[in-house]
Amino acid sequence: MEPVITQDVQTELDRHAKKPVYIHLETTNGAYASHFDETFFSSGAYIRNAQLEYEHGKITGSGPFRVGLKTAIGWVYAEGITHFEKDGTGRLLLAGHDFSGKLAVALQISETPFE
Secondary structure (H helix, E strand, O other): OEEOOHHHHHHHHHHHOOOOEEEEEEEEOOHHHHHHOOOOOOOEEEEEEEEEOEEEEEEEOOOOEEEEEEEOOOEEEEEEEOEEEEOOOOOEEEEEEOOOOOEEEEEEEEOOOOO
16 A cells, blocks of 8 residues: 555546445454553444445545545545555555554445455
C-alpha cells in the first residue's frame, strides 16, 4: 500500500460507482489486544461482502482522509484513511494506520465477493 493520493482514490471511487459492488469495512482500536490492559475500552466494527450500489463516492480531508459512499438510502463511510492500493483484480483497498503503524480502519470495494 502507498500513502493516499486523493486523485487516484477518487478515480477508483468513480470507476466503481453505479454498479453492484461488495464492501469490506472494518474498524478496530485494539480489540484484538485488549486483554493486555483491562482499563482500555476496546471497540470495533466488521462487515464483509455486503453488496450495495453507490451513487457516488468522495474522498475528503487533508489527511487522514474520510471516504464516503452515497447510496440511495444513506451513506457508508470510513474515517482515518491513510493508505490505498488498487490490486491486481481491480479492487480498491483503503486503510488507515495509527501513529504506531497498526491498522485502525479498512474499507475495501470489489466487483466480486471477498474470500
